[in-house]
Amino acid sequence: MTATTERPETTLDPDLLVDGSMLIGGEWVPSSGGETIDVVNPATVQVLARVPRGNAADVDAAVRAAEQAFPAWRDLDATSRGRLLFRWADLIEQHGTALDQLESQEVGRPSWGPPPMAGQLRFIAGQADKVQGLSLPTYSPDQLGLTLREPYGVVGAIIPWNAPGPMFATEVGAAIAAGNTIVIKPAEDAPLTPLALAKLALEAGIPPGVVNVVTGYGGEAGAAIPAHPSIRRMGFTGSPQTGSLIMKACADNLVPLHLELGGKSPQVVFPDADLDAAVPAMVMGITLNTGQICAAGSRVVCLRSVHDELVDRLAAQMQRVRVGAWHEPVNMGPLISERQHQRVLGYIDLGREAGAEVVTGGGVPAGYDTGYFVEPTLFDNVAPDMRIAQEEIFGPVLSVIAVDDEAEAIEVANGTEYGLVASVWTNDVGTAVRMSRRLQAGQVAVNSPLGAGVIGGPFGGYKHSGFGRTMGADSVLEWTQVKTVSMRAAVPPVPRTRTPEDD
CATH class of the missing domain: 3.40.309.10 (Aldehyde Dehydrogenase; Chain A, domain 2)
Incomplete structure (x- = not known):
């Protein structure tokens, strides 16, 4: 093992970040309490930026904004939703170097070159208009049976700090491709890349309120998302201990979720x-x-x-x-x-x-x-x-x-x-x-590193590593619920025979 000792200067792209702000309803706003959190470069212990210390009031505001945006986003045809995700992916690719540098500095990892988020979103965007129901058999020839897959509504997600960009793209991309609107909290240690991605989503034309990012601590902003009565589905990646707390909060509101809770591989x-x-x-x-x-x-x-x-x-x-x-x-x-x-x-x-x-x-x-x-x-x-x-x-x-x-x-x-x-x-x-x-x-x-050469492999765990799958061809389906529709042809009225009394 060898080490180097040179210390880098902070290098952040001002076009990607709105300092001290989070995204609610298409607006860059401070926290309702006015407090902030320092985001630190772990290599130098220098402050990179400051983000709002969001709380339950901020989560409520984000949920309200998502509720307002939901009807129009739900009713937008799936091909158009996918087209907007493709445009988002293009912008991410154009800013690939700056995003890689940003995530490298807040997480501490070496630069890996072009980040994977554009490819992730293109894969998801291609699934947006492949959400299909089934034709069901019926007992009568004048009846139809079918299933519809529909979005839940306002959904929530909490992501960790180790890969904030890819995690954000995975959760947000699939959720909104299905027609949901989302409130997401990134980890307080690494929220900058998610905020930058959200800014690019707005620039891509994804409507205000579809993607809302509330920054803050897990016990404050994070806990408020699954506890909110208007959240209809959750996604969480993190420790089994926190995952258990998220699941309990979801149980109180009878909200489904998926959990990815780590491993000892x-x-x-x-x-x-x-x-x-x-x-x-x-x-x-x-x-x-x-x-x-x-x-x-x-x-x-x-x-x-x-x-x-x-x-x-x-x-x-x-x-x-x-x-x-x-x-x-x-x-x-x-x-x-x-x-x-x-x-x-x-x-x-x-x-x-x-x-x-x-x-x-x-x-x-x-x-x-x-x-x-x-x-x-x-x-x-x-x-x-x-x-x-x-x-x-x-x-x-x-x-x-x-x-x-x-x-x-x-x-x-x-x-x-x-x-x-x-x-x-x-x-x-x-x-x-x-x-x-x-x-x-x-x-x-x-005989290979996990996932090497595989495109669209579903990702998730057994046992205490969680349940549910992300990143595969069914990732968008995970954010939908199934409705069964039965339809019978209307019986035309029988013409009434005239009688002498009618004369």
């Missing part, structure tokens, strides 16, 4: 695995975004016969990871905040105390007294029941667990409360098939 390595391909992929998977990814493969479950070589290779690969600020040619940046910094370092201490061996890393890189940097850390001799093997650390900490056979590998891989992602590294087709079926995860990758 296993990477199962068999003796016939191609380690030349597996090792770089596994190290990238745990250091990408400093391990702050719900799909990060944080557990390596390997057969004992390959253990020693695998650990040596993983350690060497992790030591080559360059750590530094967003604008530098590095592989890994800082953690998002002081709180997260202390959390990750605390888990490293817990691993040591439990008897796991630190093979490489385990502390703060030299030269980084400022900023929330931590070394890529590899643990060996990890028991499956250790906390570092059971709990989501959300940092660049990789645990190696040796097993005797395939049956034990499956038991260990499935032996956490999570079930989001799993990877298998083997050249045996039979092993790959058995593992793909038996692993308890919403996504399984064989």
Whole structure:
């Protein structure tokens, strides 16, 4: 692991941000209480910008604006809604460099080049006019039966700080493509990219009130969204603990939702695995975004016969990871905040105390007294029941667990409360098939990083990793409700026969 020490200057595009404001009903407004939150660059601890500290009153105002916008947006034909999303995607692509720099600075990750949001929205936009009902059989030839898929109305979403741009595009894009209007709260640590995307949505012609962004803390603005009686559906990505609170609030109002709640993803390595391909992929998977990814493969479950070589290779690969600020040619940046910094370092201490061996890393890189940097850390001799093997650390900490056979590998891989992602590294087709079926995860990758080369794969979890799916071809359908319509032809009146009395 190598580190750089140069500190970058803050670089924000003024055309993308309205400082100190959030978006409600097409207007950029402060919070009703007048308070703000500092958004900090985690590499330098410099204040990047300030955003409103929204509260329940602000959420109510956003919901009212969304209610006013809903009828016209619902009644706009689906092809026109899709066309506006395509236009939004074009603007995002035009501002790709500035958006990448913005998210890099507020999250702390290295620059990745053109961001994925334009592609995400184009995929979703293409689904907007593919929302279809069914023709149903009937008992009578003069009757029709059919289903309609309709939007819920005003919906809500809460997204995390680790990938605020893609998360915003995923939730907002699918919800409004289906004809809903939305109130969304980004994380207080990284709200700038969502605000910039919302500004571009307005510029694309998406009507005021269709997309409303309320910034603030989770316990204030966040809690007020699922609790609002006019919210008809929710989407949430975050921790299982917060997800449980969101679900309870939704239960009070009988509101459906989808939850994506993190993972403790296993990477199962068999003796016939191609380690030349597996090792770089596994190290990238745990250091990408400093391990702050719900799909990060944080557990390596390997057969004992390959253990020693695998650990040596993983350690060497992790030591080559360059750590530094967003604008530098590095592989890994800082953690998002002081709180997260202390959390990750605390888990490293817990691993040591439990008897796991630190093979490489385990502390703060030299030269980084400022900023929330931590070394890529590899643990060996990890028991499956250790906390570092059971709990989501959300940092660049990789645990190696040796097993005797395939049956034990499956038991260990499935032996956490999570079930989001799993990877298998083997050249045996039979092993790959058995593992793909038996692993308890919403996504399984064989001999590749998760999702590599796949377009439109549904994303979601098993067990405590949540329920519901996003990003697939059905992502827009997730934001619709089904109505059954039965229609019988009107029976024409029978002509009345004239009688003598009529004369």
